Amino acid sequence: MIEILVTGGAGYIGSHMISSLVDAGYKVVTLDNLYSGFRDAVIAGEFVEGDLSDRHLLEQLFSEHSFAGVMHFAAHIEVGESVRNPAKYYRNNFTNAQNLLDTMVEHGVNRFIFSSTAAIFGEPSYIPIDELHQKRPINPYGRSKRMVEQLLADYDRAYGLKSIALRYFNAAGADPLARLGERHDPETHLIPLVLQAASGRREHISIFGSDYDTADGTCIRDYIHVVDLCQVHLLALQALLEGKGSNRYNLGNGQGYSVREVIDTAEKVTQRKIPVIQSERREGDPARLVADSRRVRLELGWKPRYGDLETIIAHAWKWEQKMPSK
């Protein structure tokens, strides 16, 4: 059986990935420090609690297993926090990633799938954003991820480490069977917050800015179902296992929805009125972020299965309804 190490497997995307990998017949080991993940989100495979700063643990893990590849999800993800506390972001997102990659090189493990982000592009100069778009991240979060991408290019040239970086736009939705879902604490993402307002776990949803240069004045984002995202990881892993070279892909549905459209769709799906408050713009939010995902479709043969916003929200709603009420 092909064995894969998943870092951050107790988190939102990582936990869905483990389930997809196991369904696809892989053997999986999760490494997670449970800083923001949940032990009970790891529903299959072996679980190791530990931190990527622990070189000794990494050494041990790679000596005991023969990993065919690594999927690296473990990272901090809050843009605002990264501005206030950049040390935390560079240490975990960059230095710890380098620890992992150095251990891989030492042990001859040379396939790496990296959770990157649309934040590496910064303020878009055109939409949709393709892989060639200039990369000028505007916060430490985006910079820490960009730096790993740069390191990966150097490690390929020098050590032959093959990687595929997947730049997520807005990951959303949940396991269609609602065994898993989004559980950030604190939650900052739009769709779970909107659904918490629908279920009554939150009093209202604040719209951050209604004066953007868009049709309804609210920001436009490209929401991609977490299960579709995992499907791309499987295809990327397969490509590396077949001996294909390093690559980078932008991952979205290629269609943007405004904050207002998300709320309206959530009202339709939940059949509930969602209380809304108009707030100030959130700092660093571009008006539009939409991916050009043609390359991943063409080169990896990916097709989104749950492309429409209604399905994404319906799955997230099933999960939200399983959450204990306050």
Ligand code: UDP
């Ligand atoms: N947003 C909002 N209210 C909230 C949270 C988010 O209006 O309580 C907006 C945010 O300004 C952005 C969009 O929803 O335009 C998506 O934000 P999210 O934090 O989910 O993802 P991001 O685009 O920042 O990665």
